[in-house]
Amino acid sequence: MKDYQDYLEEILISEERLQRRIRELGQEVSADYEGEDLLLICILRGGVLFLTDLMREISVPHSIDFMAVSSYGVGARRSKGQVRITLDLTTSIEGRNVLLVEDIIDSGNTIASVLDLLNLRRPKSLKVCALLDKAERRESEVPIDYRGFEIPNKFVFGYGLDLDEYFRNLPFIGVLRQDKVSEFADAS
Ligand code: IMP
Ligand code: MG
Numbered sequence: 001m002k003d004y005q006d007y008l009e010e011i012l013i014s015e016e017r018l019q020r021r022i023r024e025l026g027q028e029v030s031a032d033y034e035g036e037d038l039l040l041i042c043i044l045r046g047g048v049l050f051l052t053d054l055m056r057e058i059s060v061p062h063s064i065d066f067m068a069v070s071s072y073g074v075g076a077r078r079s080k081g082q083v084r085i086t087l088d089l090t091t092s093i094e095g096r097n098v099l100l101v102e103d104i105i106d107s108g109n110t111i112a113s114v115l116d117l118l119n120l121r122r123p124k125s126l127k128v129c130a131l132l133d134k135a136e137r138r139e140s141e142v143p144i145d146y147r148g149f150e151i152p153n154k155f156v157f158g159y160g161l162d163l164d165e166y167f168r169n170l171p172f173i174g175v176l177r178q179d180k181v182s183e184f185a186d187a188s
Contacts, residue, residue: 004158004167007180012156013149013173018131019053021148025129026057028146029099038062039096043069043114044087045168046103049160050131050148054101065089071110083113098123103160104132105142112140132156132173155187163187 029038038058042051044066055064068087098118105111111128118126129146136153151173157163158170163184181187 002166004170004174007157007163007167007174007176009154009175009177011172012151012154012175013159015171018148018159018172022050022053022131023057025146025148026054026059029054029129030057030059033060033062033097033099036060036097039091039093039098040064040101041089041093041098041118042066042101043103043110046160046162047101047131049168050103051101054129063091065091067114069110069114083110083117085117093118093121093123095122095124097125098127099146100126100128102128102130104134104156105130105144106134106137108138108140108142111142115142131159155181155184 038060040051040055040062042048042064045068051064055062066087067085067089069083070086072082072084100111100114102111115126115128127145128143130144131148133144133147133150134153135150155176156173157167157176158172158174160168161173162168163176176184176187
């Protein structure tokens with residue numbers, strides 16, 4: 001059986017720190033959208049845990065929807081700025097205040113393409129809330145309106161983020177052991 005401890009270098013962000021920061025983000029979002037309609041859009045699958053914790057800290061009435069995208073290619077061969085929607089929203093975003101909820105912004109290419117696609121649908125506003133920001137790796141300029149943590153250029157997993165689809169359930173963000181990086185296409 002797979003054991004996350006075989007892959008864990010160190011815990012980068014503990015459950016307590018995550019939850020404290022998410023509470024703060026929820027309060028910020030609630031203050032900024034006071035009296036406004038709000039739609040949270042979660043990008044599957046990594047953003048799921050963040051969405052469900054964040055929305056419980058948002059006091060303004062809001063709805064949620066989901067979308068999934070896939071980039072062409074994998075890892076270093078992932079092509080720049082090209083994503084395909086594999087699961088689209090079920091609601092119209094025209095005229096709505098949209099907040100994109102993302103697990104991590106790495107190169108920024110995914111979110112930049114998603115923003116372009118969603119802007120074509122004429123939302124009233126479109127902002128980005130990212131739990132993790134690997135700023136050092138940025139290739140596409142993206143505005144991050146709400147940021148949980150800036151993290152170093154290391155491959156991380158847990159709290160929604162996967163190692164080949166496992167370990168998304170861990171309540172903390174962990175760093176992948178250096179000697180295991182080559183086992184995972186996404187990490188190398
Ligand atoms: P970007 O297009 O390079 O910004 O890639 C963003 C996506 O890559 C995220 O939504 C994650 O699915 C994935 N990703 C990037 N870095 C990591 C990581 O350190 N751990 C797990 N997934 C990651
Ligand atoms: Mg992944």
